[in-house]
Amino acid sequence: MTACKTTDREQEILNQITNLSSEEILEQGDALMAQQNYEDARVYYRFIYENFPNSPQSTKALIGLADSLYQEGGLDNIVQAFFRYQDFYNRFPQAAEAEEALYMMGVTTLYQKLKPTLDTQKTREAMTYFSRYEEMFPDGKYLKEARASFNECKEVLARHEYEVAYFYFRRKAFESSLERLNFLYKSYPTTEAAKDGKILEETVQKALAEREK
Numbered sequence: 001m002t003a004c005k006t007t008d009r010e011q012e013i014l015n016q017i018t019n020l021s022s023e024e025i026l027e028q029g030d031a032l033m034a035q036q037n038y039e040d041a042r043v044y045y046r047f048i049y050e051n052f053p054n055s056p057q058s059t060k061a062l063i064g065l066a067d068s069l070y071q072e073g074g075l076d077n078i079v080q081a082f083f084r085y086q087d088f089y090n091r092f093p094q095a096a097e098a099e100e101a102l103y104m105m106g107v108t109t110l111y112q113k114l115k116p117t118l119d120t121q122k123t124r125e126a127m128t129y130f131s132r133y134e135e136m137f138p139d140g141k142y143l144k145e146a147r148a149s150f151n152e153c154k155e156v157l158a159r160h161e162y163e164v165a166y167f168y169f170r171r172k173a174f175e176s177s178l179e180r181l182n183f184l185y186k187s188y189p190t191t192e193a194a195k196d197g198k199i200l201e202e203t204v205q206k207a208l209a210e211r212e213k
Helices: 002-017 022-034 038-051 056-072 075-091 098-111 121-136 143-170 174-187 192-212
Strands: none
Touching: 002 022, 002 038, 022 038, 022 056, 038 056, 056 075, 056 098, 075 098, 098 121, 098 143, 121 143, 143 174, 143 192, 174 192
């Protein structure tokens, strides 16, 4: 029933916009975005890039579609938004909106990160996007945010190393714990996790000395 209602709603919108220009359709789609009516806005955006693929409005509609998914939120939408941004950046690397697309690839990937104690793959991927953004757009309008997010990634990865070191400590594998802490200091020396690591190291060293006695 929900699918039927969605289809009916889409058809209702399509009947209204079929004879409009791409400029008019984009304007109405953007207005719906401003009203946070993301689902209807996507109908407008899809109609533009499907029916006016070579128009200047087409690229704006593609980035608008990705934005609508991101702003609506929810993990499924965020994942879809990532692929939309990625597709846009790969297809239109010279477009004005490419800067936003690359930055948002990092944002939507970072959103998918897991806890530091779990897999860090998404965090590492996000880090590469923010690094690439700074390389490609050294004066970009998202540079401050990209750097902050890059540092957030570093903190997450550093915290992962700390948690592993702490795990070894609890297992009384003191040498392995110290090795992991040394890797933490070498890789992420300026992080809060590194500061916590120094405190943990003192505890590990005391435990190691006690065991040797």
